Amino acid sequence: MSGKNILIIEDEAAIREMVSFALGKAGFNLREASDAAEAEELMAEQLPDLILLDWMLPGMSGIELARRFKRDEYSRQVPIIMLTARSEEDDRVGGLEAGADDYVTKPFSPRELVARIKAVLRRAQPEGEGEMLEADGLVLDAASHRVSVEGKSLDLGPTEYRLLKHFMSHAERVFSRGQLLDAVWGRNSFVEERTVDVHILRLRKVLGLHGRDRLVQTVRGAGYRFSAQ
Amino acid sequence: MSGKNILIIEDEAAIREMVSFALGKAGFNLREASDAAEAEELMAEQLPDLILLDWMLPGMSGIELARRFKRDEYSRQVPIIMLTARSEEDDRVGGLEAGADDYVTKPFSPRELVARIKAVLRRAQPEGEGEMLEADGLVLDAASHRVSVEGKSLDLGPTEYRLLKHFMSHAERVFSRGQLLDAVWGRNSFVEERTVDVHILRLRKVLGLHGRDRLVQTVRGAGYRFSAQ
DNA sequence: AACCCATGTTACAGCTTTGTGACAGGCAAA
DNA sequence: TTTGCCTGTCACAAAGCTGTAACATGGGTT
Numbered sequence: 001m002s003g004k005n006i007l008i009i010e011d012e013a014a015i016r017e018m019v020s021f022a023l024g025k026a027g028f029n030l031r032e033a034s035d036a037a038e039a040e041e042l043m044a045e046q047l048p049d050l051i052l053l054d055w056m057l058p059g060m061s062g063i064e065l066a067r068r069f070k071r072d073e074y075s076r077q078v079p080i081i082m083l084t085a086r087s088e089e090d091d092r093v094g095g096l097e098a099g100a101d102d103y104v105t106k107p108f109s110p111r112e113l114v115a116r117i118k119a120v121l122r123r124a125q126p127e128g129e130g131e132m133l134e135a136d137g138l139v140l141d142a143a144s145h146r147v148s149v150e151g152k153s154l155d156l157g158p159t160e161y162r163l164l165k166h167f168m169s170h171a172e173r174v175f176s177r178g179q180l181l182d183a184v185w186g187r188n189s190f191v192e193e194r195t196v197d198v199h200i201l202r203l204r205k206v207l208g209l210h211g212r213d214r215l216v217q218t219v220r221g222a223g224y225r226f227s228a229q
Numbered sequence: 230m231s232g233k234n235i236l237i238i239e240d241e242a243a244i245r246e247m248v249s250f251a252l253g254k255a256g257f258n259l260r261e262a263s264d265a266a267e268a269e270e271l272m273a274e275q276l277p278d279l280i281l282l283d284w285m286l287p288g289m290s291g292i293e294l295a296r297r298f299k300r301d302e303y304s305r306q307v308p309i310i311m312l313t314a315r316s317e318e319d320d321r322v323g324g325l326e327a328g329a330d331d332y333v334t335k336p337f338s339p340r341e342l343v344a345r346i347k348a349v350l351r352r353a354q355p356e357g358e359g360e361m362l363e364a365d366g367l368v369l370d371a372a373s374h375r376v377s378v379e380g381k382s383l384d385l386g387p388t389e390y391r392l393l394k395h396f397m398s399h400a401e402r403v404f405s406r407g408q409l410l411d412a413v414w415g416r417n418s419f420v421e422e423r424t425v426d427v428h429i430l431r432l433r434k435v436l437g438l439h440g441r442d443r444l445v446q447t448v449r450g451a452g453y454r455f456s457a458q
Numbered sequence: 459a460a461c462c463c464a465t466g467t468t469a470c471a472g473c474t475t476t477g478t479g480a481c482a483g484g485c486a487a488a
Numbered sequence: 489t490t491t492g493c494c495t496g497t498c499a500c501a502a503a504g505c506t507g508t509a510a511c512a513t514g515g516g517t518t
Contacts, residue, residue, distance in 0.1 A: 157494055174374040178351040195496055197476065202494095204477095218476070219374045220504070221387030227373070229382070386505055387475095424507055426465065433466095449464070449515080 004121060005029045007048035009039040009065070010083065011057055019052065022110030028117070036065050043075055050121060053100070055084040066100055070186070079120045083108075133168040136228040138212055140168050149210040159184070160203045167216065167226030176223040200224055233350060234258045234415075236277035238268040238294065239312065240287055244335070248281065251339030257346070258416045265294050272304055275412065279350060282329070284313040295329055308349050362397040365457040367441055369397050378439040388413070389432045396445065396455030405452040429453055
């Protein structure tokens with residue numbers, strides 16, 4: 001759990017220092033940015049395992065920055081914890097909407113922050129990187145973002161790809177629509193559960209073109225399951 | 230998502246009532262305890278799907294109780310949401326450390342509580358390692374929501390599945406129709422007791438296709454029992 | 459045997475869940 | 489800007505499930 005790379009984007013030096021001290025003691029690796037530009041530079045240099053993002057930043061607001069990160073295919077996988085002042089608490093929904101995975105209210109204790117970070121990292125962990133997944137002749141190569149059957153590659157949209165990847169890395173397991181929303185769309189996306197059905201349909205259509213549509217199964221009253229059976 | 234069983238452990242009657250009302254309307258099933266002893270009794274009777282636990286309790290503190298639940302092999306899988314007063318906010322870290330999955334600060338709105346509960350329930354699911362039940366060659370895998378005999382999957386409807394799961398996790402025990410309604414249909418369902426008979430029949434039919442119909446036995450005047458004998 | 463009552467069975471209308479096609483808006487590439 | 493892909497939602501269709509009533513069966517009693 002430790003040794004993880006964390007990026008803090010915060011303009012108040014005092015807070016940066018406090019966090020730096022606390023996280024250092026907890027065994028984390030911290031890089032600091034005081035504004036959006038600096039942050040993007042560091043992001044480009046090396047993707048952190050988690051981002052601590054201040055709500056209010058000079059120039060671009062934290063929420064806007066979060067939205068930008070979550071829009072990008074590469075940086076979207078990095079979990080974000082928003083740092084908000086108590087008076088901004090009511091806006092927290094906006095933060096969650098923008099893609100934040102959690103938020104911490106200032107003033108916060110170092111212990112709380114560390115606990116939150118660990119919790120979020122734990123949740124994010126299961127996403128495997130750069131692996132190869134296979135099931136019934138269907139091959140997913142995470143590194144190249146490609147899925148193929150017998151050498152022929154499938155034409156999947158981004159969401160279908162993520163959905164399939166999630167299914168393939170958790171084969172045999174039933175997921176409710178809500179769980180799929182959490183896992184594939186991200187926590188706190190304000191999307192109708194039925195939207196999942198539609199994407200399941202789209203995914204099945206593509207798989208069907210290669211005779212593999214039965215891989216995605218409906219479990220009535222429970223959700224969906226990916227299985228080679 | 231509804232029909233879930235929730236246990237609230239809270240000494241203030243006013244809060245219990247408010248929560249009871251809110252959760253009832255959201256389709257949850259609520260049981261109430263006002264102290265630790267009562268809570269443990271209800272826990273022993275039937276494990277809930279989620280626990281709402283007040284921080285301050287007469288006798289044993291909520292945090293201590295949470296720790297106890299999380300220590301027990303049986304009850305550790307149940308997610309806990311702590312209810313804390315604003316003044317106790319600083320201690321929330323302790324709650325998370327004790328094993329709480331989330332916390333809600335009093336005063337809270339019913340909507341927020343319901344949202345939190347749903348979020349935690351969704352999240353909690355994946356944690357529960359695939360529970361496997363077995364009896365006389367009949368295998369039930371909770372993670373994949375699948376029941377099979379000799380590798381062949383049975384085609385069960387949602388209610389049949391839940392009924393069978395309940396039976397298998399309490400083999401040898403006789404349940405009255407009323408108890409089955411409580412456990413499988415939920416405490417506030419308005420369903421005729423004879424409906425149970427019909428579902429027992431349906432379940433038996435499916436089991437019968439695989440030569441296992443004798444597993445569900447009638448105990449005249451008492452109810453039904455699942456037994457490998 | 460006649461009867462009572464608990465349980466087994468069947469049929470079905472209504473309801474819930476899921477599948478599907480269409481569509482408007484958003485975003486990015488050209 | 490235009491074009492083309494992707495997305496999220498709806499509305500409607502299709503499936504599948506559910507609860508009940510009504511009738512059948514069968515064991516146990518008197």
